Amino acid sequence: MKDDILHNLAVINNRIKNACAKSGRNTDEVKLLLATKTVSAERIKIVLEHGQTLIAENKVQELKEKYEELKDTSHKNHFIGHLQTNKIKDILKYDVTCVQSLDRLELAEKLHQRLLTENRTMDVLIQVNTSNEESKFGIDPGEAIELTRKISHYPTLKIKGLMTIGLFSAESEKVRACFKILKNLQQDIIRENIPNVEMKELSMGMSGDLETAIEEGATIVRVGTAVFGARIYPDSYYWNEGRNEGKTNNQA
Template identity: 40%
Template sequence: MITNAILQIETELQNRARLIAVTKTKPVALLREAYDAGCRRFGENKVQEMADKQPQLPADVDWHLIGHLQTNKVKYIAPFVSLIHSVDSLKLLQEINKQAAKHNRIINCLLQIYIADEDTKFGLSPDEAEALLNAPELDQLPNVCIIGLMGLATNTDDMEQVRREFRGLKQLYDKLAQTQRPNVQFSELSMGMSGDYQIAVEEGSTLVRVGSAIFGARL
């Protein structure tokens, strides 16, 4: 089932966006099945779960932290994380830079933008994101690189609302991508999950985060 689901999604994406298999709460055996089906990008919500799974899988897996990240947890993933999708403060960026430097790494990050009509989501406003990208403090962070934006659409059956939210995020991406800083190099727009990734790709997503459409609904 997992293999067929991955192949179907990859066919739908047609190389317009890349698939991140959202593996939160899934046992390592299922991750290995996804790996054997060709998947190399895994997304986890919780730091501890990612840190536990990482040594149990091949070294060529790209690990994406897609959930809310607390500063005191950064140290556990700094040695290996490929991309942090959920940066929502300068303070968090500073901690990522500090921990990345300890491992002689540059960690790629996305700014999480609040686009949903819900109170439970995290993220920066467009103005806050622009202010962060222009903050003088960024000059002191050589071990991070901000490569784009991430957003979570409203959990709704109104797909036109979802499309509007994605379209607005793409417009913000295009605006902020003009920022000229050594450690700001936009190339990725992370939006779209199992229920709306097709719309996200139509609106310009480069990374889709798909869990239940691959592994089935969470128990």
């Protein structure tokens, strides 16, 4: 198990390195986020003990189940799933440092109120539905600037950038179009010069399309099964995640 996971991790890191080189980007500009949906704490600890520091869960229940076993191993935990307002207290309890899936004002307001009571702040990314699919969460691209402007009024929420899932397709140019939408939106928001808003992070791209995402400006790529699943090889093209597992599939 350990050998397979470390082999897969090396493959993914090498793909990121090669994609950065091809795009004329520094590898320091792109972070690997390991999506740990359904992955045991035992398997997660393998990557944390070998230089990886950034993981993410889709479901609050999995955060709870793995928290005790992982809390003493240095890492940062993002949340990439659809967040229900009644789960906000758990997100804070289990040390999530960034919610990448902020997609509506009601959630922002309730998250802000909870953070106020705990005298805390939190990094957030605005999730955008760039594929125009009903099966995916995220704000419509045409409404994203206004949502960002409204969320910027909450001082506890530190907006760091944008996230999208993109289209599940083997046609790379269709996937690229989603990433271009997010990149263009980032630039539009930067031009708006909204106080309390940074646009440094673009979380987009998964195991099957990370090269395309990096070419289009991704700063965070989300990879899950391609690391934690069966052994993979550098010359393969992978689509390990289900095409549509409903509206909770924010994994890589």
